[in-house]
Amino acid sequence: MLRILSNWIHRYLSDEEAVLLVIFLIVALVVTFTMGTILAPMLAGMVIAFLLQGLVLRLRGFGLPHVVAVTITFLIFVGFIGVSLFWIMPVIWEQMRGLFAELPRMLTKAQQLLLLLPEKYPSLISQVQVQEVLDMTRKELGNVGQSLLTLSLANVPILMGVLIYLVLVPLLVFFFLKDSVQIQAWLSSFLPHHRPVMTRIWLEMNQQIANYVRGKVMEIFIVGIVSYICFSLLGVNYALLLGVMVGLSVIVPYIGAAAVTVPVALVGYFQWGWSGEFFYLVAAYTVIQALDGNVLVPLLFSEAVNLHPLAIILAVLVFGGLWGFWGVFFAIPLATLIKATVNAWPLAQAELAESMAAGALAPPAELNPETVEQEEAKPE
Missing domain, CATH: 1.20.1440 (de novo design (two linked rop proteins))
Structure with missing residues (x-):
């Protein structure tokens, strides 16, 4: 058993960079699992900045300075947030309310259709099975309603979290876009040169x-x-x-x-x-x-x-x-x-050389x- 483990370590962890890569992956997973909620605004800012980086590079390709390209991209991003908050989200909220208000009528119509199935296909479905489906549906809808009520009672903390995201994430996005080169150079300084x-x-x-x-x-x-x-x-x-x-x-x-x-x-x-x-x-x-x-x-x-x-x-x-x-x-x-x-x-290295000599790896x-x-x- 020890020999098998030793051979496995020699094969996959004999390289210094492989050990460093394992440590990096373990640290990344630990940080994500233990501090994921705390670092969520920063992670969201990094993701959004990564998405907007292409627009920054394209604007710089037109001859614009880096700061100007970042500013234009950031203003487009803030404008999109404003349109989403003040036009799209209110309409979606109203349509969701209308859909929930119409659910009883839909359920009544669905119940009428389901009750007709035992009459048309008595060999495939029975009245008891239809009633079980209806009872399960009512129970699930009751759970959804209770969840919505609980959510409405907890609106204040949720709104505070949304406000934090609306203020903090755009600031993080701006600085990630503006100082991306410096941030990458700083992170690279902790890695081996080769x-x-x-x-x-x-x-x-x-x-x-x-x-x-x-x-x-x-x-x-x-x-x-x-x-x-x-x-x-x-x-x-x-x-x-x-x-x-x-x-x-x-x-x-x-x-x-x-x-x-x-x-x-x-x-x-x-x-x-x-x-x-x-x-x-x-x-x-x-x-x-x-x-x-x-x-x-x-x-x-x-x-x-x-x-x-x-x-x-x-x-x-x-x-x-x-x-x-x-x-x-x-x-x-x-x-x-x-x-x-x-x-x-x-x-x-020995196995790698053998593989390359055999043509398995170029x-x-x-x-x-x-x-x-x-x-x-x-x-x-």
Whole structure:
């Protein structure tokens, strides 16, 4: 047993950089789990600054100074927050209230339809089964109502937290954008000067994560806006609320599109029944999902994420369970980062030399010391 453990340590931890990488990953996990709530505003600011960095670089490409590009980007960000708070959120809140007010009528109609099933299909479903479903539905709705009441009684702490985020996060975003080069240089000063494995992982992940995150945000906005316009033209009730739900559904691959189909279809059915308008809505929603998967995604994501669908679903479940919304949003980049780390992990030098001699591994170009130093000197 000790020999097996010794061989494993020699194979995977014989390199000094591998040990440093393990320590870094452990510290990052410990900090995230123990201080994640406290550092949430800073993490949110880092994520938003990372999203806006592309706009800053594009403005600098037009010849604008760094401070001017950061200021313009920050003003656009603050303007988006203002529009969301004073126009989009009030409309969504009113539509949510209208939907909750209409729920009793929808439930009554659904109950009438369910009670007809035992008469039409007595061999498939019984009256007892229908009654059990109705009782379970009433119980779940009662729990939801109780949760909403508890939430309303705790409004003051929630509002204080929202106010903190509204003030603190924009300030953090501004300074992360303004001093990104200095922050990266300061963090790099704690790392060894010669770090080929970390540089290799960074080179592999930097462009891919930037492409994925920014592309995903654009996909959310495009799908949400197109869905809202389509639902409004069709006269669907709660068009903005449903449009936001469809836009956010693209965050969760495979599962999101299937889950949001249910409320869209239910709202359309309870509004029109089995009519032509309902089938127009279903057809329009199907076209939106098809265009998103077959046209929009290939255009936005220039670099494909080479992960198996099962790995993507597992990453969504694991990271979503650990970190909620942000875990779901970054599930694919985190899974890709794990894959890149495993692929770039330094083996024992003898085994690495044997693998390269056998042709199993090609010597990566980015391990050239000159290339490493050039890439480390580049700002993000």
